[in-house]
Amino acid sequence: MKAHLTELLTQAAKSLGVDSASFSILLERPKSADHGDFATNLAMMLAKPLRQNPRAIAESLIKALPASDYVAKVEIAGAGFINFFLNGQARHGVIAQIREQGDRFGHNSAGQRRKVQVEFVSANPTGPLHVGHGRGAAVGDCLARLLAANGWDVTREFYYNDAGAQIDNLTKSVHARAQGLTPEHPTFPEEGYRGEYIIDIAKAYLAGETIVADDQQVTASGDVNDLESIRRFAVAYLRHEQDLDLQAFQIKFDVFSLESGLYTEGKVESTVQALINSGHTYEQDDALWLKTTDFGDDKDRVMRKREGGYTYFVPDVAYHVEKWKRGFERVINEQGADHHSTITRVRAGLQAIDIGIPQGWPDYVLHQMVTVMRGGEEVKLSKRAGSYVTLRDLIEEVGCDATRYFLAARRADSQLVFDIDLARAQTNDNPVYYIQYAHARICSVLGQWGGDQSTLVSADLSRLDAPHEAALLQRLDEFTDVVKNAADELAPHMIANYLKELASDLHSYYNAQQFLVEDSALKLARMALISATRQVLKNGLDLLGVSAPEKM
């Protein structure tokens, strides 16, 4: 419909002698029904080039508009807005579209099956996933779903650092616990991990247990002083724990990438060599530096430390070179805002290597901190982890659906307050239940109607003329744009907001009108409308990874 109106306006503008390349037509949905179904500011945009009063231009434009089968009325309003009022046929056409497209309604093919990778969570195997990882998981998974709905070929990837100082620290911590040391003991590692889960790992290690994670099987040697065995076992143990966390959150990854693999396969070395060859490196103070200032950084960064090891961003660059070589013309990294500083360095490294990677590649979506509240107080302590709220604790307490919704329903770049009491509430306060209830309500009504859904094709939709029906029809029609915009903006929260509004329209309608009425033609039309609404609610919830229950 938007395309149709754009075409009408383009022709009208042409007939006024305006070059169609000199302006772009913006059509929006007015907030108020008084302003029609669509509005454009075209006349105001043309005021300057034509040097005329916007209202006068609007009048000429309207006169020049070609006839249309869908437009009932056109008005000038305010400073020069042109408001379009559609006829019934144009308004209820969306119901047929929804019925025909089903689960695919709202989807488009903008991505043209091109390859995109969404990397998210990427927690290091040094502890259980916490609520911050949960936000990354919820946002990242929704992004992946959104991109798939927009026609991209999506790969979900989890990268973890199993090779650095943090892992040494983990190994020492487990080693200490295996010897029966507590954090209070003077020889317990200074920066060691103190959570109770370290004790569990030590016990399992001493018992010689076998762990399966990432398709690898690791058996503990049980030798208290075999640090290499402890390291391998602890990493596998925690990766397995994280797998359980992700499983509880119903998130699946296509690929797990290991930092250690980049070293063993020589990718780090070859990347360093490529950087040296690029001429953007230099030696100073016994260290090797990358001139990241050549690419917008405010100071150069050390690549190889004096003691010989590489700093963390070097394998990160190597990893991204691999991503590029694997054919991802688009990569989106979802991470916590505390990793913000890596962006400039990774991009600088990729530019230095100069293998055709575009300047702004890859994309980043950063999420801000999460604070968890219960009973009006901040929740900080977790038994398992010792210092933070674990994702699994949260899921166990509030459920997977509510956790996912709450973590994805806010803009990623603003700080989030997670109110456990609200998320648990099975009342109208809770947006998750509010939306799911709308879906269940429709299912219930359709069940009581008991008719065959296929008969809805023949419904006389012109009977849908009540104000609540017009509002609902318009909302359904918006879904396609919302899915497109949310993907373009990498903003899954837009889906959550849309669903709240759609549910609200449905609930208002439900209370204002009886659906199962005597008049069988009217009843059929209303069944067609709520059936379409049910489908869109489900499609939207699917994008968030939240279930659409038929009964509550």
Added chain:
RNA sequence: GCCCUCGUAGCUCAGUGGAUAGAGCAUUCGCCUCCUAAGCGAAGGGUCACAGGUUCAACUCCUGUCGAGGGCACCA
């Protein structure tokens, strides 16, 4: 000190440069002999942090100030 993000109703948050800035909670008042009251309707509640600027038009874009969070390692 420098860089990034945020600042909207008492609280939690929406708001692709457009018309009277919205929703939920909380407060007040209504609605179930009727399809699920996990619902609906109504009222009150605002200097869109502050000050400039760009524009026909700014919550939205630009600059500065203040406030919150995060970054600024030969840690990851």
